[in-house]
Amino acid sequence: MRFMFLNHSAQRHSPQLEAHIAKLLKSYASPETTFELAYPEDLGGGAVLSLLEERKALSGLHHILETPALVKKAIEAEQKGFDGVIQSNTFDPGVEASRLAVRIPVIGLLRASLHFAATLCDRFGLIVPLETHIPHTARLVQTYGMSGFVSGIRTVGLYDTGDLSGYHDVVIQRTLEVGKELVAQGAQALIPLGGKIYPYVVTPEELEPHLGVPVINTKAVGISYAELMARSKIKHSIKAYPCPPGLDPEAVSRRVN
Template sequence: MKIKVIMPITSDIFNEEILQEVNYYASESTEVGVTSLDYGPASIESEYDEALCVPNFLEKAIEAEAEGYDGIISDCFGDPGVKPAREILNIPVAGACESSMLFASSLAKSFSVVTVLPNVVPMIENISKTLGVNGNLKSVRYVNIPVLEVHDKDRLKKELYVEMTKAIEHDGAHALILGCTGFMGVAAELQEQLKQAGYDVPVIDPIFAATKMLESVISMGLKQSKLTYMTPPSKERIKA
């Protein structure tokens, strides 16, 4: 199968790392492609950024289907463009946040998310409500590190661990989700570190979750329901 990872940002600083990560997570027979946007925000840290990214994200999604890809991942924890893409495509579209929350809800009765900045907390809470798992979401904490600065892995792991222990001890989380797809390569280490501290809980990497969710849906021969994600009515639409 072929899956296309669309980075809904103009910055390409994550492209090579995300290609390596998804290739590592995916089955050996899965072919992975990665692309970023031609226009839009450099990173997504607000509803405004998310709105700006959607037009070119949808154009990239249409291109991917035309190129023969079997499914698409929106590589941002805000799941930008996922729902409109499901309306216009005949291949499945996976969101990192949706996939992570569904896995967390199947593994524990409660979970918390640790994300980048306070700006995105309401966005994540809204996704949990739309998905119907908001009753399981105990908290959304943040490390106060901008998306484009998460490459400092030592600082990132230190700050994530602090907030994760608070989520367990104070908020009642039984599972943890990394709330940014830029938090690559740290989930397993943090999970082991928490276990050594007496907290044997799953730590979910969102791009890993999205990859496996998408592969499963494709393998099952499934895609989004067209009763839910109906094809948009035909009409004139003027583009900039």
């Protein structure tokens, strides 16, 4: 099986981080599964992303603006014979729109992880990097019909655009603090969001022994979900996601004169 692991923006990772990501992905996958790290074009939302990152005010606006480029990349993946697309970002940018454009699986880590957690417990908590992530996350959860399972959303108040490896200890500290709060308030499992932090800097396996509840690895869940769909030849319902055949990726960004 061959999957496109699609970054949400055109900003490329360093070669060192790419190598780290590739190693992690392989550790979560079946031996025969391969991944191609891919980046969309910047069709106009890159400046907004840079501004929101600079102000640490990531609200979901950048993901909305990135959607056309992500749809275009999903169409390219289908044409190149990939078995599916896994969106690397844990807030599922472009996933719903891409499912309307292709018939290969397009996997959103958030939606997959919400449903996975719901098979393990009755109520779970979400942990996000910034306070500005909370409203967007709550809206996504509501859209997916999963609000009744979520006991609360908390933030660790951490985000940076550069190398985050030096943040390991403070991420552990803050995640344990908010994680214990969520557990005390009724969470029976936790889903840490923000893929650049979890699991790239801190793995759920480091957190779970200190929290006493399952801590969901969104990347591992997404990969297993994608493999299941590809292996079983299951696709998104055509009734839920009507998809016209033969879309041209260039049509996504081409203007009609």
